[in-house]
Amino acid sequence: MSIQIHDNTFWVGKVDNRDVPFHRLILTKGTTYNSYLIKSEKPTIIDTVDISFGKEFRDNLEKEINLEEIQYIVINHTEPDHSGGLRTLAAKAVNAVIVCTQAAVYELKEMYKLHDRTFLVVKTGDTLDIGGKTLSFIETPYLHTEETMVTYCVEDKTLFSCDIFSTHVANEHYFNDKESNDILEDFKTYYTLIMHPHRMYVREMIEKIKGLDIALIAPSHGYLLREDVQKFIQIYDDMSRNVETSRKGLVLYSSMTGNTREIASEIKELYEANGIEMNVIDVNRTELDAVVSEINKADIVFFGTSTRYADMIGNMESVLKKLETIDLEGKYAVAFGSYGWSGEPIEIIQDYLNQSGFTTLNTSQIVKSTGMTDVYFPIRIRFSLNEESRTGFKRAVYHTLDLMMAE
Numbered sequence: 001m002s003i004q005i006h007d008n009t010f011w012v013g014k015v016d017n018r019d020v021p022f023h024r025l026i027l028t029k030g031t032t033y034n035s036y037l038i039k040s041e042k043p044t045i046i047d048t049v050d051i052s053f054g055k056e057f058r059d060n061l062e063k064e065i066n067l068e069e070i071q072y073i074v075i076n077h078t079e080p081d082h083s084g085g086l087r088t089l090a091a092k093a094v095n096a097v098i099v100c101t102q103a104a105v106y107e108l109k110e111m112y113k114l115h116d117r118t119f120l121v122v123k124t125g126d127t128l129d130i131g132g133k134t135l136s137f138i139e140t141p142y143l144h145t146e147e148t149m150v151t152y153c154v155e156d157k158t159l160f161s162c163d164i165f166s167t168h169v170a171n172e173h174y175f176n177d178k179e180s181n182d183i184l185e186d187f188k189t190y191y192t193l194i195m196h197p198h199r200m201y202v203r204e205m206i207e208k209i210k211g212l213d214i215a216l217i218a219p220s221h222g223y224l225l226r227e228d229v230q231k232f233i234q235i236y237d238d239m240s241r242n243v244e245t246s247r248k249g250l251v252l253y254s255s256m257t258g259n260t261r262e263i264a265s266e267i268k269e270l271y272e273a274n275g276i277e278m279n280v281i282d283v284n285r286t287e288l289d290a291v292v293s294e295i296n297k298a299d300i301v302f303f304g305t306s307t308r309y310a311d312m313i314g315n316m317e318s319v320l321k322k323l324e325t326i327d328l329e330g331k332y333a334v335a336f337g338s339y340g341w342s343g344e345p346i347e348i349i350q351d352y353l354n355q356s357g358f359t360t361l362n363t364s365q366i367v368k369s370t371g372m373t374d375v376y377f378p379i380r381i382r383f384s385l386n387e388e389s390r391t392g393f394k395r396a397v398y399h400t401l402d403l404m405m406a407e
């Protein structure tokens with residue numbers, strides 16, 4: 001079965017009426033897996049369906065098109081509730097090139113044994129001519145996992161937004177204007193559960209799609225939004241906004257040649273850009289009592305050192321030794337530092353913090369609470385921040401900002 005959504009574009013997904021187990025939740029209203037077929041001169045599929053329905057998906061699609069004619073399969077997100085039909089489809093769509101982000105290639109190849117297939121890697125700003133229509137791609141990391149992107153059809157003004165702007169409801173109405181029930185509560189619940197943990201990336205995404213003229217949002221789950229499109233974007237904008245907080249941060253650092261000081265000032269910049277006061281102190285230029293007094297006032301403290309012959313430098317260790325005398329209940333701590341090849345003292349700071357009354361951020365806890373596998377604590381920067389290391393650094397600092405703005 002297919003539903004026409006544009007002159008030659010069709011919904012070819014699956015409505016799943018079950019109680020769907022997902023991310024340790026049960027989706028009691030079910031969901032839909034929205035896949036789309038664009039019958040342009042170079043026929044293109046945008047996303048597939050959940051892995052449980054791969055064969056059914058392919059069999060249905062075969063009624064719409066000779067699968068060998070498919071030229072492109074765009075995979076916006078590798079999670080198997082979107083990409084799950086890829087293996088079955090690819091087996092018959094033998095001429096199709098798989099279009100995805102760089103980070104997605106490895107996951108798709110391994111998950112679906114597609115080592116021999118041709119992949120087209122796209123990044124933000126790239127376009128693809130599919131014969132009569134143009135697809136443009138925007139990377140939207142962490143909405144909902146690292147490799148995610150969205151696809152915009154320029155001529156149709158359709159945003160294939162994947163998980164973003166989705167709703168978990170097994171509706172048979174497809175379009176929001178055909179649904180008589182108010183969908184706002186389900187739309188907001190979805191945002192809260194799936195998107196809000198990645199709030200900082202929602203803010204980035206909203207900036208990225210601002211310039212697009214969007215007539216239809218075609219997400220991966222639930223309703224296709226063609227009425228009040230801007231209202232739904234505005235809801236994401238409103239719900240992801242920074243909340244006002246009186247919380248304060250503190251960065252304590254010790255640096256030989258300035259790299260750790262640079263990291264400290266970038267932490268301050270990110271905090272202040274998000275409306276949170278951040279004090280930065282060089283522990284070698286400030287009396288210990290004054291440092292302790294600042295720790296008492298802060299809700300989160302970053303402790304950073306550079307590495308000198310496998311050790312921390314200056315007064316940092318004196319500050320760390322003092323922690324056992326301070327009430328740190330309810331405060332967060334982060335270890336960070338710059339190093340050249342080993343960076344031992346960053347780990348030693350982490351040990352001190354773990355033994356203190358702080359709640360100290362660590363990688364294992366991030367994986368468990370967010371599913372993000374590339375946000376690392378302690379924050380280790382080789383020499384100075386550069387284009388490559390800044391991405392990971394920002395992810396980590398974003399995470400701390402989320403903690404500061406939590407209720």
Ligand SMILES: Cc1cc2nc3c(=O)[nH]c(=O)nc-3n(C[C@H](O)[C@H](O)[C@H](O)COP(=O)(O)O)c2cc1C
Pocket residue numbers: 254255256257258259260261305306307308309310311338339340341342343344382383384
């Ligand atoms: C005297 C000296 C000793 C160093 N020893 C180490 C070391 O043992 N392990 C390491 O990873 N880096 C080592 N480094 C590299 C520094 O940690 C690195 O350059 C760092 O970026 C300096 O940070 P800073 O500018 O904040 O002082 C050493 C550098 C110097 C100058």
